Amino acid sequence: MQGRGHGPGDAAGTAPTHAIRQVLPGARPWGTIALPRHSDADPMPRLLAPLLVFLLTLASLPGHAQGNGVEAVVYNAVDRFLATQTQGLPGRVSSSIGTLDPRTQLTPCPAVEAFLPNGARLWGRSTVGVRCNAPAGWTVFVPVTVSVMGNYLVSARPLAPNQPLQAADVALASGDLATLPAGVVTDTGQLVGKSLRNAIAAGQPIRADQLIAPLVVRQGQPVKLVSQGAGFSVSAEGTALSNAAEGQPAQVRTANGQTVSGTARAGGIVEVSF
Numbered sequence: 001m002q003g004r005g006h007g008p009g010d011a012a013g014t015a016p017t018h019a020i021r022q023v024l025p026g027a028r029p030w031g032t033i034a035l036p037r038h039s040d041a042d043p044m045p046r047l048l049a050p051l052l053v054f055l056l057t058l059a060s061l062p063g064h065a066q067g068n069g070v071e072a073v074v075y076n077a078v079d080r081f082l083a084t085q086t087q088g089l090p091g092r093v094s095s096s097i098g099t100l101d102p103r104t105q106l107t108p109c110p111a112v113e114a115f116l117p118n119g120a121r122l123w124g125r126s127t128v129g130v131r132c133n134a135p136a137g138w139t140v141f142v143p144v145t146v147s148v149m150g151n152y153l154v155s156a157r158p159l160a161p162n163q164p165l166q167a168a169d170v171a172l173a174s175g176d177l178a179t180l181p182a183g184v185v186t187d188t189g190q191l192v193g194k195s196l197r198n199a200i201a202a203g204q205p206i207r208a209d210q211l212i213a214p215l216v217v218r219q220g221q222p223v224k225l226v227s228q229g230a231g232f233s234v235s236a237e238g239t240a241l242s243n244a245a246e247g248q249p250a251q252v253r254t255a256n257g258q259t260v261s262g263t264a265r266a267g268g269i270v271e272v273s274f
Helices: 044-059 069-085
Strands: 017-020 033-036 092-097 112-115 124-132 139-155 170-176 215-217 222-229 232-240 249-254 259-265 269-271
Touching: 069 092, 069 112, 069 124, 069 139, 215 259, 222 249
Parallel strands: 222 269
Antiparallel strands: 017 033, 092 139, 112 124, 124 139, 139 170, 222 232, 232 249, 249 259, 259 269
16 A cells, blocks of 8 residues: 655645555556545544455455355365366366356355366366256356476477487477377386387477387288197297287288288287187
């Protein structure tokens, strides 16, 4: 609160004034309110000043706090839901709650429950539902934004496809993970032994779906077919008809010309299940 007097340039005969200005954090600045100056013995300024501060404080409250009691219950339910459901997210999590449609009319409810709508995810811009568990209940949906600040990996230089990635190929960046493409790699351990499916430019986030594991079976390569079960083990020789990484399906032509499918394993082995 700051006072402001009049200088020598004030018009003669005009009663001097002093000003009260209250600007609260997060509130828009309000205009200067001028009150007639009274003598020190006059109690009016001391009575009016607290009242003005109260009115300015009330006007500066967020829209959530100015809503009716039912809306406050809804916002509190969403706030608690976000605090609980975002605990396991990586990085530093922050969230904000949007406002309800001003036309929404809600009746008092003895018990409300927040929930995540089908297909929604607490990541970036999303929605949280709140339902009233009463015979004449209601359901509303509140917009929310969840930010997750953390580290992720980007290409340190232009990278070619099908080349094993090295530590010097990537760099660490920081930002809101919720604004990045899905599946961004955050741990260098996810890159070990992998290569890129397609070329990418320098500075691009690396996604898990861009990575491919090294091939353990290559087309035209001699492979060993192995099949095991309860009390038996069978093996045969064949030729791979396709490329495959560890755990991927592979087709093999046997010596008698038959084509079988199995699962590629390291060492040129294809496991076949019967």
